[in-house]
Amino acid sequence: MSLLNVSDLHASVVTDDGPQPILKGLTLEVKPGEVHAIMGPNGSGKSTLANVLSGRPGYIVDSGTATLNGQGLLELEPFERAQLGLFLAFQYPVEIPGVSNMEFLKASIDSLARARGEEQPNTATFMKQVRELAGSLDLDPAFLKRGVNEGFSGGEKKRNEIMQLLLLQPKLALLDETDSGLDIDALKVVAEGVNRYRSAENGVVLITHYQRLLDYIVPDFVHVLSNGKIIESGDKSLALELEAKGYAWLT
Amino acid sequence: MADLTLPTTLATPDWLADLPDAGSLPEVLEQALNSPAHRERWKYTKPGPFVAATQHPMIDPDIGGESQNGVALNQSIDAPLAGFDLDQAPEAIARLCYADHVMTLDVSASTDEPIVINHAGNTRPMLIRVAAGVSLTLLESADASDDAQQSIWIDLAPNARVEHSRNALNDAPSHWQYLNVHLQAGAHYQLNNHVAGCGSRRQDIHIIMDGQGAEATLVSAGKVDGKMALDQQVTLEHRQPRGQSKQTIHNIVANGGKCTFNGRIHIHEGAAGTDAQLSNKNLGMGEHATINTKPELEIYTDDVSCSHGATVGTISQDALFYLTSRGIDRTAAEALLSQGFLRQCIDGPLADQALTALVGRAREES
Ligand SMILES: Nc1ncnc2c1ncn2[C@@H]1O[C@H](COP(=O)(O)OP(=O)(O)OP(=O)(O)O)[C@@H](O)[C@H]1O
Numbered sequence: 217m218s219l220l221n222v223s224d225l226h227a228s229v230v231t232d233d234g235p236q237p238i239l240k241g242l243t244l245e246v247k248p249g250e251v252h253a254i255m256g257p258n259g260s261g262k263s264t265l266a267n268v269l270s271g272r273p274g275y276i277v278d279s280g281t282a283t284l285n286g287q288g289l290l291e292l293e294p295f296e297r298a299q300l301g302l303f304l305a306f307q308y309p310v311e312i313p314g315v316s317n318m319e320f321l322k323a324s325i326d327s328l329a330r331a332r333g334e335e336q337p338n339t340a341t342f343m344k345q346v347r348e349l350a351g352s353l354d355l356d357p358a359f360l361k362r363g364v365n366e367g368f369s370g371g372e373k374k375r376n377e378i379m380q381l382l383l384l385q386p387k388l389a390l391l392d393e394t395d396s397g398l399d400i401d402a403l404k405v406v407a408e409g410v411n412r413y414r415s416a417e418n419g420v421v422l423i424t425h426y427q428r429l430l431d432y433i434v435p436d437f438v439h440v441l442s443n444g445k446i447i448e449s450g451d452k453s454l455a456l457e458l459e460a461k462g463y464a465w466l467t
Numbered sequence: 468m469a470d471l472t473l474p475t476t477l478a479t480p481d482w483l484a485d486l487p488d489a490g491s492l493p494e495v496l497e498q499a500l501n502s503p504a505h506r507e508r509w510k511y512t513k514p515g516p517f518v519a520a521t522q523h524p525m526i527d528p529d530i531g532g533e534s535q536n537g538v539a540l541n542q543s544i545d546a547p548l549a550g551f552d553l554d555q556a557p558e559a560i561a562r563l564c565y566a567d568h569v570m571t572l573d574v575s576a577s578t579d580e581p582i583v584i585n586h587a588g589n590t591r592p593m594l595i596r597v598a599a600g601v602s603l604t605l606l607e608s609a610d611a612s613d614d615a616q617q618s619i620w621i622d623l624a625p626n627a628r629v630e631h632s633r634n635a636l637n638d639a640p641s642h643w644q645y646l647n648v649h650l651q652a653g654a655h656y657q658l659n660n661h662v663a664g665c666g667s668r669r670q671d672i673h674i675i676m677d678g679q680g681a682e683a684t685l686v687s688a689g690k691v692d693g694k695m696a697l698d699q700q701v702t703l704e705h706r707q708p709r710g711q712s713k714q715t716i717h718n719i720v721a722n723g724g725k726c727t728f729n730g731r732i733h734i735h736e737g738a739a740g741t742d743a744q745l746s747n748k749n750l751g752m753g754e755h756a757t758i759n760t761k762p763e764l765e766i767y768t769d770d771v772s773c774s775h776g777a778t779v780g781t782i783s784q785d786a787l788f789y790l791t792s793r794g795i796d797r798t799a800a801e802a803l804l805s806q807g808f809l810r811q812c813i814d815g816p817l818a819d820q821a822l823t824a825l826v827g828r829a830r831e832e833s
């Protein structure tokens with residue numbers, strides 16, 4: 217059975233000039249244990265796909281379906297999708313001054329535990345776990361007291377996203393350009409974090425522009441998204457080919 | 468407009484009767500109360516009841532920490548304070564006239580313990596004089612449940628430092644606080660102000676940078692929920708060179724609340740090298756919140772750096788999506804965001820009480 221199943225998805229972004237169709241019949245299936253990389257030119261709809269799946273306001277689903285473990289996603293509120301096990305690592309994580317990272321993470325883990333009918337973790341154990349995770353991603357635990365992403369560098373924000381991924385342990389992770397803006401060392405740290413998350417039960421959709429990331433996180437499939445559709449799929453060698461030839465030969 | 472019938476015999480010390488340049492005090496007050504500037508300051512709150520209440524009976528504020536070395540508490544004034552300003556605050560001067568006595572606190576040595584002032588009702592005016600080089604922590608709170616007023620003048624001699632925390636979280640039909648701070652050269656003043664709406668709450672703050680290199684910081688968090696009102700009028704004057712002032716005011720206005728913020732920065736001729744910043748952010752939540760915010764800048768010197776910003780907004784959709792995408796439901800996410808907005812301006816020794824009252828939870832340990 218598939219973990220994520222997106223079928224013939226058409227979606228538009230709401231603009232001042234009315235809705236603009238972006239996704240034009242996108243189909244994607246992710247089975248447990250798989251990592252799918254999605255590449256494609258700027259503006260082809262990669263972030264739109266991640267946003268529509270996670271329920272960001274400002275998009276309209278025109279037709280098609282998306283399910284996670286067989287449950288329809290598209291009618292749900294964003295928090296309900298997260299409670300089902302969907303996770304989006306943002307291309308541009310938001311800064312929220314005044315709400316500390318620790319408080320945010322606790323609110324999040326408590327909500328997810330409640331939704332699953334599990335017990336909420338004890339605060340001391342939880343804080344210890346978070347500090348260890350932060351350390352393992354080369355994030356200074358002092359960051360945890362600051363506002364969510366407040367004053368974080370681009371790379372620190374991306375590592376914070378991966379820390380949340382490891383803490384929340386979703387079923388499916390959508391990673392939107394988690395590698396961009398990272399220096400080589402940070403890239404390795406982030407890739408190592410994603411690999412730690414990978415398991416036979418969960419799945420990863422990795423949006424990236426760079427073949428380089430795929431040296432560290434080896435994908436099972438590589439797809440090319442262009443003009444709102446997947447126009448080519450293959451294995452890791454497709455990424456190498458794209459690196460050498462660009463996208464023009466496909467379109 | 469404001470009908471202030473002054474009593475024929477004012478319990479006014481001679482020095483106060485001598486203040487006006489011309490005419491009798493009642494005439495001068497009358498004039499000030501009817502000036503266009505005064506009308507502007509009382510545009511969003513009816514002044515009548517506040518002005519009339521200046522003659523209500525007064526009680527002494529409760530004062531703690533006054534028996535420390537270097538602290539003297541008296542009931543008279545021997546000379547006018549530099550901050551007395553008839554034109555800017557005729558009502559506050561009127562309260563001085565109606566009071567049978569005032570509270571004068573002279574601080575001539577740095578104290579180990581804070582001076583604590585509590586206003587259990589309509590309290591007598593206070594004058595606080597802090598001597599040169601002296602550091603003082605001032606903790607002020609109001610717990611009046613009836614109509615109440617306070618008027619406080621603070622004079623900081625050269626290089627004095629005052630850290631002033633003030634909580635006005637009480638529920639009263641009406642509450643007016645007048646605060647005047649006068650800073651001489653090199654003096655530092657910081658105010659952490661935490662305020663909830665009440666039937667009609669008014670805070671006037673007048674800070675005068677009257678010596679070179681003085682520094683003032685004002686940080687204020689306010690929440691006006693339901694049928695409550697808050698009107699804050701802040702005037703910050705830079706009269707001398709190289710002063711620095713920074714004001715950060717965050718107010719949440721929810722469910723029919725009404726909030727007015729007027730922040731005036733006045734940089735006088737000759738106040739070169741002044742750095743004045745003011746940021747007022749207002750967050751509207753729920754239905755029918757009324758928010759008035761007006762920045763006013765008067766600058767009569769080149770060579771100043773001045774920023775003055777006021778925003779009125781609602782909860783950021785991007786921030787809300789970020790939190791909800793982590794499984795936090797919408798109501799809880801909105802609560803976190805509004806708490807975060809206020810928490811940025813809640814600080815200092817009275818923060819815990821303010822967090823409980825305004826944010827509904829104590830500070831996170833982490
Ligand atoms: N809020 C918006 N208003 C108007 N147009 C939008 C909006 N959001 C996205 N678009 C448009 O939708 C298209 C797809 O954008 P999307 O962000 O999904 O691209 P992407 O593939 O992620 O690109 P990149 O590689 O640059 O991140 C672009 O043409 C973009 O301009």
Ligand SMILES: [Mg+2]
Nearest residue numbers: 262263264307
């Ligand atoms: Mg994108």
